[in-house]
Amino acid sequence: MKITLGAVSRPLESLKIKTGDWGTEYPVIIEENCKGCGDCVVYCPDLCIELVEVGKDEKGKVRKVAKVNYDYCKGCGTCSVVCKHEAIKMEIKELYRG
Amino acid sequence: MMKVVRGFYAVAYSVKLCRPDVICAYPITPQSEIVENIAQMYANGELGNCEYITAESEFGAASILVGASATGARTYTATCSQGLILMSEVLWNAAGMRLPIVLTIANRSLSAPLSIWNDHQDSMAMRDAGIIQMYVENNQEVHDMMPQAFKIAENHKVMLPMMVCMDGYKLTHAYEPVDLLNQEMVDEFLPPYDPPVKMTTKDPYTFGSYATPASYMEFRAAVYNAMERSKKIIEDVYKEWAEVSGRNWGGHIVAENCEDADVCVMAMGSLVGLVREVVKELRGEGKKVGFIKIRTFRPFPAEEIAKAVDNCQKIIVFERSLSMGSDAPVTLDVKSAIHKKAIDVYSPVVGLGGRDVPHKLVKSTIEEVIENKAKPGTYFKGLKDYEEVIV
Amino acid sequence: MKLFGSGHGACPGCGLPIAVKSVLEGTGPCFVANATGCLEIISSQYGKSAWGVPYIHSVFENSAAVAAGIEAALKALGRKDEGPVVVFAGDGATADIGIGCLSGMFDRGHDILYVCLDNEAYQNTGNQQSGLTPPGSNTTTTPSGKVLPGKIKPKKDMVSIALAHKAVYVATASVAYPRDITRKAKRALEFEGPKYLQIHSVCVTGWGVDGKQAIPVAKLAVETALYPLVEYENGQLVRVKKIKDRKPVEEYLKLQRRFRHLFKHPKGKEVIAELQKIADENAKKYGLDA
């Protein structure tokens, strides 16, 4: 095996670790409610929400909504709690449904 | 340029010529004068862009150097005794992180009881850390060793911290004539530090990762193997130094008159001069005695020693420290080096905590072994009769 | 390049990554020295680093000194323009075992932003009390029992300790307000010299908080005045987060397992009163009531 001098690691290799299977729940973005405020983005502890463009609004301004990268989402629910616009609801994963 | 200087100045002056980037230390007797002299040079603006930092403890000093070394700086500190063992957590860490920090150790005993005087207990306590250790016999040797230490530690095949050990007071405070090096020669010998990897925002590596059982063992083996590899590199640097400076201090060991010796006597540090002199006298009296100066202690020059003592029946190791519950540290290594040979090893422990080691004591200790009046093993010499009472 | 990435090993709902990414948002590319602890363990496993900035972990108690070494090296090597130097250390690493190195860093005036991630106990090793554990907290080394109601002494006042060292910028923040963390980190870097930012960070496992409750709990710490958010520049208090309708401390305590015993313990009332007194004093000292 290859090892580095003094156990130096390369940057951002954590991205290999898909933590998406940790949780029992997952967030669902309700796009029509999402105002693109970005609150969920700044709070998400797993850095797995970003705002993505979804066309234009009535005034012709670019409309952005939250999008979850489920590869890393641990289902903590923080995003659903901090969203002031009821745009995120938590669902139980199929596997854990009773 | 020949000048009569004190040991601490011989070190400070030599360190300056090595152009370190970051120096950080904490005062401790009898090391303080080394960094005091460096501080004066810094105050005088003689250290170029070097940052000289007064730490809040030896622990802090070593930690500061870890950060500086990882960032790509040539780093230096000096310490001893309590200060060295206070650093020990960080120094083990620095060795594992493969940071080539160079230290001068002004060897001093360990508490309790508190003693500011010399023996080798402090550096021996660091024996297993992954730090290269070498011991000098006089102030010219320590002056010559500082550039060599940087060159050895910073070699990409080594990348380990290195300690140059000099006896506290006996050398640090002694006036001796020293042929002071000049900048051109040191610059020629010691190129600027070229870190194989460093902390930079341009290439943001993670230093000091933790390892699971899946890789921890390989990293520790890598430190062990780097230490093994350093044997050859140290020898090469010693040789190169002899060529450029004209002063040949020898290799890992210096063996004198051992080929036909029945008894080989070993010593390290400032005791070397006296023991060598006594052995010469005994030779003059027709005794078949040889002498071995051990320079490098880690990595231990086991093969060199085994070869040098090939023809002898007895070995005497003058020990300056103890390993409680076993043989003294140097003896342990010597015994393991000669384990295939039927040689008795005598380990007189002398001069702990600055106890005087007179000529007479060294001579009679060796004579007792020659005359079969001593038993192999670890024993004290120059010890008073004592009885332990509660108060 | 991202400065801190997904795939780290923090518990779901952990406050630490929120604090870290918010700080880095404010500082931009920087040099990070990290103490042993939760953050180090979740982010720096060999071959799985979550860091996109140059990062170093040495030992538990020396990150302030390691950072000082980085800063000195950057100066000596003429590389100061590469970025600022930031420390991330836990509450125990800051207020207990590493306080000597921190004091030295302050005292020598290194140009470093020191961030204390305050989750109020040694959480990495299983919720043992630290100097920043609040009174009444049930930790594994200050458990509540028939006689004792959990931790006895108040939190060590690190803000005053930093101010006494003449740190140029001293502030507290909370993971409840990530944008405030970012602003403070950015603001801190406008000052040259040692800066101290202490961020209250929820530990869902150690505190016994449901992941979804992490942010509401953190908010309550601020809204009860148990965790006042204050900002000092050059020793002067310049900003505080005002509180509208300050809430009683019980509201904060009752959501956490670590304080649950206080509602049954014979000395519980006394401890709750003591915590309320701390909150009241904070409110008065900093003029928190809006």
Ligand code: SF4
């Ligand atoms: S999901 Fe909610 S918090 Fe996230 S951007 Fe949309 S409105 Fe804001």
Ligand code: SF4
């Ligand atoms: S559930 Fe948690 S991890 Fe998943 S997107 Fe929301 S905040 Fe991020």
